[in-house]
Amino acid sequence: MRGLRLITLILIILLCGLFAYVAEDIPVFGDPDAPAIKSVELFTMKGAEGVSLLNRQIVPGPLSGELVRRGFPRPSRVEKAAGREGEWNGFIKKEEPRYAAEEKYYRIEREGDDLRVSRYAFVVRWMEKGLEETAVPNMVTYGLADYRGYDTLGETTVIFTAGVSVILLLRRRSRL
C-alpha cells in the first residue's frame, strides 16, 4: 500500500512538472484574442508591397501562393475589415447547398512592414452566422445539434450503451 502511494506521488510530481512546463504557452484565461476564439497565426510575409493590392481588393500572388503551398484553400477575394485600419478579411469558396458560396476564412493584418496572415477560428462563423443559417438563437444548441450533430448522436449512443450495459450486468429475470 505504501509502495502504491509512493508511485502515485512520483507520478503526480511528474505530471505537475509536465504541466508547469506547458504553462508558458497556454493562452491566458479569458483572452478574447486567443486562438480558440479569434484566429490562429499561420505565417508572416515580409514586405508591405501587398498592402496597396489588398486595399484594391486583390489578393497578392505570393500570399496566395504561400497559402496553397501550405495546403490551405486559395483565397477568392479580400475585403477591408469593418472599422479596422490595416486589417483585411480573406474569403474562400466553399460548396454548401443553399448557403453563401463564400466564407470569411483568413485574417490579414499589417504589422509595420510585414503582413501577418492568420486563420479565423471556426467558432467565428458559428457566432456570426449561426442564427441566419439555422434560425435558432442558442449557440450551444445549434452547435450541439447541427454543426456538430454527429457528436451528439455519439453522445446519445454512449448513454444508451451505458443503459444496456447496466441491464446486461445487473438485471436478472428480465426478458432482455
Add this chain to the structure above:
Amino acid sequence: MEWFIAKIFAKYNYWIFIILMMIGFYGIVAKDNLIKKIIGLNIFQTAIFLYFISLGAVRGGTAPIVDEEIIRKGYVYANPLPHVLILTAIVVSVATTAVALSLVIRMNQEYGTIEESEIIQKLGEGGMTRTD
C-alpha cells in the same frame, strides 16, 4: 512579481485544473475503496471539463445566445464550442460512472466487499488462474 502575474495569476484557471486533476488522480490510484476510486475518477474527469470550459471564457463575455440587444450594447459572447464538447464529455462521464457502479454492485454480490485489497485476497484464495 511580473513573472508571478504572467504565469500564476493570469492562468489561474489552469492551476486550479491541475490541482483538481491531481486530487482525482491520487484518489484513483491510492484509495482502496472502489467507490472512492470512482469518485476520484469523476474528479479527474471534472477537472478536464473545467479546463475546457475555462478555454471558452472571454473577458466580459456573456452567455452565447444570440440577442439583438447584446450586439447593440457591444458585448462579446463566450466561446460556445467548449460547451458543446463538454456536454458530450459529461454524458460520457455519467455513462462511465453508471457502468462502474454496476460493476461494483456485482462485485459486492460476488465477494461481499468493496475494498480492492480484500477482493484481491479472496481471488488469491480461490486461485487467480482458476475461474468458475
Add this chain to the structure above:
Amino acid sequence: MKEEQGERDVIIETVARVMIPFIQLFALYVIIHGAGGPGGGFQGGVVFASGFILYIIAFNLAGGRKRFPESANTILSSVGLYIYAGIGLLAILFSFGAAQYLNYGFIPFTSHFEENRALGMDFVEMGIGITVMAIIASIFFDLAEKDEKQKEGEDG
C-alpha cells in the same frame, strides 16, 4: 424495503407528490426551450428522470416500477435514438441522396431551409430527451433494485 417495513414520512411524501409534476413539467420546458435559451435534450431528460428518482426515494421502488414499467422503459429508450438516427436518414431519403446525413435542411417540414434546420434540431433534442430520460431512470431502477433484493436476502 417492503411496504410496511419502511417508515413513511408524511412531509416527504406530500412534498414529493406536489413537486414531481412541476419537476417534470419544468423538464419538458427545458427540452422545448433549448432552442432559445439555456436548456436542451440532455438536461431536460435528466431533470425528467429525476422526477422518477424522487418518487422512488420518497415512496418505494415497486411503486416507481408500476408507474414506469420495464416495457415502456425499453421502448422509450430506443425510440429516442430512432428519432435521432432516423431524422438523419430522412435527410438522405428526401433529397434522393444529394444531401448528407443529418442535413436537416432538406427535410421538408416547412418551405424554408433554415426553419427546417430549426425544426430538425427540435426533433433531435426531443429524441435525446426521451432516450436520456428513459436510460437514466432505467439505470437508477437497476442500481436500486439490486440493493433492495440484497436487503431482502439479508432479512430473510
Add this chain to the structure above:
Amino acid sequence: MLSFVEHLPVLVVVISLLSAITIFITGWINKKTAWYISTATLLSQFISSIFILHHVMTVGPIRYRLGGWVPPWGIEYVMDALNAYVLVILLFLGLVCVIYSKRNIDHELPDKGVSFYTVYQLLITGLCGITVTGDIFNMYVFIEITSLSAYALIASRGKIALKASFTYLVLGSIGACFFLLGIGFLYSVTGSLNIHDLSLLLPPLYGNRVVLAAFVFFIVGLSIKMALFPLHTWLPDAHAFAPAEISAMLSGIIIEISTYAFIRVAFSVFTARFLQSLPVFDILCWLAAAAIIIGSVLAISQTNLKRMLAYSSVANMGYIVLALGLSISARKAPWGGLNPSMMHILNHALMKGCLFLVAGAFIYKADLWEIRDFRGLGRRMPYTCAAFVIAALSMIGIPPSVGFVSKLYIILASIEAKKFFFVPVLLLSSLLNLIYFWRVIETMYMKRVEGKDSAHTSHELHLQKEEIPLGMLAPIWVLASLCVIMGILWLANIPIPLLNQINSTFGLGGIR
C-alpha cells in the same frame, strides 16, 4: 449529387446503431431474433466495407461532410486507404465472431442474449466510428462507446471478469481522459478539431510546448488503450476472462483499433516530419522490444490457456508497435513505412482470433481452462485442435504462414533502419513462442491420458469423440485457413499496392 458509395461510410456506422436499437426492441418480443439481426447487419456492413475499399482504391479518398457543413465548421468523414483497410479487417472479424457466438452465448450467457447482442452491435458501431471519422473529438466519442461496451461485455461472465473489467474501466477512462486533454491542448492553441485541418495548422507551432504536451498525452492515453508494455496491466485478466468471442474481438481488433487511432494521430494530425524531429519513435521501439520479450516470458509462466494467449497479445502489440517505430526510418518497398505494422494488424487479428475462438471451444465443450487438462484432446476434438496447431505454428512463424511474413518483414525493416538490436529480439521471441505453444500442442497430442482412476476421468470420458458444433467450427477454420492463405498472398506481394497507397498518403515508404 453524391454517389451511393459516398454515403456508405456513414451508413456503416448508422446501420450498426439502428440494428442495435432494433435488437433491443425486437428482443423484448422474441429473444431468438437478436442473433439473426446482428449477423445480417454485420454481413451487410462487411459487404459495404468491401465496396468502400474498392472505391478508395480505384477512385480515391471519400470525403463526407456530415450535416452538409464544410470541414472546419462541421464534422467530416474521411476514408483513405488506411481507414478502408482497417474497416474491412474489423468487420470481417466481427462477422466471424458473431457467427461463432450463436451456440457459445446460448451456453455461456443463457438469459442475456438480447442485451449481449445489443452491446456487441454497439461495440461494432464504436469501432466503425473510430475508423471512419476525420474529426478528433468525434474519435474520442467513439472511443468511449467502444470502451464502455467492451467493459460491459468483459464483465458479462461475472466472477473474476468483474475485477478485470473494473481495472480496465479505471485505466481505460484515464487513457481516454488523457486523450481528451490532448484534444483540449491542441484546441487551445489552434482553435480547430478537424484532423486534416490540424495537420495544416500545426507545422508553425511544432516548437510550442502545448503541442508537445498534447502529443505526450495522446501517446500515453492511447498506449493505455492499446496495452503497450508498461501500461499493459489491465490486459491479461480482461482478455482471459471475457467470453471467447469477446476475447477474440478484444485481442484481435480493439487494441488494434487503438493502434489505428495512434497512427492517425501520429501521422495525420502530426506529420512524419514532426516525428522525425523527436526521439519518440525510438523510445517506442525499445518499449516494444521490452513488450515482446516480457510478454513472451510471462506467457510461458501461465498455466491458463487464455491468460497465456493474453500475454501473447502483449507481445504481439509489441510487434505492431516495433514495426510502427521503424516506419519512419525504413523505406524500401515491401517492408518500408507502415507496411509491416499494417500487415501484422491483419495477421494478428487472424491468428489471435482463431486461437481465442479455439480456447473458447474447449471451454464450451468441457470447461477446460488449464493447459494441463488438455491431455488427449487432440484425439477427442481433432478438427478444433488441428486449427489450433495451424494458428499456433503461424504465431511461431513457420513459413508460409502469416506470422512468418510479419516477422520476416519486421526483421528486414530493422536491418534497413540499421537497428540491428531488434533482429535477435525477434528471433528470440520466435523461440519463446515456440516454447509456450509447443507446451500446449504437446499436451494435446503427445501426453497419454493417465490411469482411468484419476479425478479427470469423468469429463475425459464425457469428451469422447466430441466435436464442437459446425456453427463454431466453421469460423475457427475460416480463420485458420486464412492464416495460411494470407501468408502466401503476402509473400506473393498481391495486397502490397494497397499498403503502398497507405504509405503514400502519409509520405512514408517512398522507394518502390
